[in-house]
Every structure is written in C-alpha cells, then in structure tokens.
Amino acid sequence: MSMATAEPASLKLVYFAWVRERIGLADETVTPPAGTATIADLVRWLKTRGEGYELAFENPAVVRAAIDQTHAKPATAITGAREIAFFPPMTGG
Amino acid sequence: MTPLVRIQREDFDIGAEIAALTAGDPSIGAVVSFAGLCRDESGRLAALELEHYPGMAEAEIGRVAGEAAGRWPLAGLLAIHRFGLIKPGEQIVLVIAASSHRREAFEAADFLMDYLKTRAPFWKREHLADGTLGGWVEAKDDDDKAAERWS
Numbered sequence: 449m450s451m452a453t454a455e456p457a458s459l460k461l462v463y464f465a466w467v468r469e470r471i472g473l474a475d476e477t478v479t480p481p482a483g484t485a486t487i488a489d490l491v492r493w494l495k496t497r498g499e500g501y502e503l504a505f506e507n508p509a510v511v512r513a514a515i516d517q518t519h520a521k522p523a524t525a526i527t528g529a530r531e532i533a534f535f536p537p538m539t540g541g
Numbered sequence: 542m543t544p545l546v547r548i549q550r551e552d553f554d555i556g557a558e559i560a561a562l563t564a565g566d567p568s569i570g571a572v573v574s575f576a577g578l579c580r581d582e583s584g585r586l587a588a589l590e591l592e593h594y595p596g597m598a599e600a601e602i603g604r605v606a607g608e609a610a611g612r613w614p615l616a617g618l619l620a621i622h623r624f625g626l627i628k629p630g631e632q633i634v635l636v637i638a639a640s641s642h643r644r645e646a647f648e649a650a651d652f653l654m655d656y657l658k659t660r661a662p663f664w665k666r667e668h669l670a671d672g673t674l675g676g677w678v679e680a681k682d683d684d685d686k687a688a689e690r691w692s
Binding site for chain 1 (some may be wrong): 576593597600601656659662665666677679686
C-alpha cells in the first residue's frame with residue numbers, strides 16, 4: 449500500500465466548553481475525506497457538516513486544538529492521530 | 542524530583558500538602574505555595590463550574606511542571622487543580638514549590654501558575670447569584686502576556 453493512497457482512517461473527535469455546546473456533541477468518530485492533512489483542513493471539512501459546526505468554527509483563529517492530548521497548531525499534520533480535541537482558549541487556574 | 546500533579550473534584554488541605562511534600566527532606570529551606578480561590582465578583586456569582594479535558598489536564602500540567610523542574614533546582618513541586626462546581630471562597634488550584642533557597646521556589650511557583658492558566662485544558666463557566674446560568678469566562682490577554690515573560 450503506497451503512502452499517497454492510504455485509506456482515510458477513522459478519528460475520534462472530542463469537544464469542550466462552548467465548542468461542545470455549539471456542535472451539540474461531546475465526542476464523535478469521523479472519517480475525514482482523503483487529503484485532510486492538517487488541523488486547518490479538518491476544520492474546513494467540519495464546517496461543511498452543519499450549522500452547529502459552522503457556528504463553533506465561525507472564527508477558526510479562536511478555537512484551539514490538541515492532537516492526542518498535546519496542543520497543536522492549524523498547520524500541524526494529523527497523520528496517525530487517534531484523538532483530536534477542539535476547545536476555546538483555556539481559563540483555568 | 543518528579544513533580545506531583547492531581548486533578549480532582551475534592552477540596553485540598555494546604556497545610557497537609559506542604560507537610561507531605563517536605564517530609565523527610567532536610568535539604569529544603571524554602572516552601573512557596575499559591576492557592577487560587579473562587580471570587581464572587583462583587584456578589585454577581587453563585588459559583589464557577591470548571592470543565593476539564595480528562596487525561597490532557599494531567600498531561601499538560603505535568604509537562605509544564607517538568608519544564609519548571611528542569612529550570613530551577615527544586616526539592617519538590619506539586620500542582621492540584623479542581624473541577625466541578627466551586628463556590629466563592631472555595632479553593633480552585635494549588636501550587637507548591639520547595640527548594641533549598643527561596644528564589645527558586647518563588648520563581649518556579651510563579652512560572653507554573655502562569656503557564657497553567659494558558660496551557661492547562663480547563664474552562665470556567667459562571668453560575669449567577671440570581672440562579673441563572675451565565676456565560677463561559679473569556680481568556681485574558683494579560684494571562685498570555687504573563688506566560689510570555691518567561692520565554
């Protein structure tokens with residue numbers, strides 16, 4: 449199997465705080481289309497999945513992401529990721 | 542020295558945590574603790590609800606604590622962060638740093654709190670004094686600036 453034509457893998461997505469409320473789900477398992485290479489690509493695809501997603505990502509610069517529980521940037525590759533989280537800027541402490 | 546990180550719903554006892562962290566190490570000459578409490582915002586709030594990302598909360602605070610342990614010679618480092626519904630006057634977060642001399646302990650505790658605020662996956666939502674559910678607390682630019690001064 450060549451790398452370029454690898455099967456799209458299923459991916460667990462988890463959402464927190466107002467991202468979770470706008471999407472209406474705490475988590476889900478998805479299979480993004482082939483060519484979804486980065487966090488930014490994934491967000492672009494998620495925005496096409498309904499009003500809740502559009503609202504959650506209306507300002508994608510605000511929403512933070514983590515890949516397998518480590519902070520990630522929009523340009524970070526999602527290759528091999530098992531769990532990707534989306535959430536607002538953090539307000540702990 | 543391996544930092545200790547606990548994410549819990551229950552309250553904590555600062556005195557007991559300091560005693561446990563420093564027990565049996567006579568090289569320790571300085572202990573700095575910071576506790577963050579829930580404010581009532583001039584009577585506006587009934588409580589704060591803290592949501593967190595289980596697993597990542599422990600992992601991320603552990604990474605920040607590990608950076609602090611690499612940066613300062615510490616004999617002990619502990620962070621506790623609570624989740625769930627927390628009322629005004631109740632404790633939310635605790636950081637304790639122990640070292641031979643005070644400077645390292647002060648700086649490590651300050652560093653850990655600054656980064657914990659901007660990197661640990663916790664989100665606060667307001668419950669208002671009139672019984673209604675308020676909004677999500679917005680992140681402050683000041684917190685980002687506080688964290689940036691260490692880089």
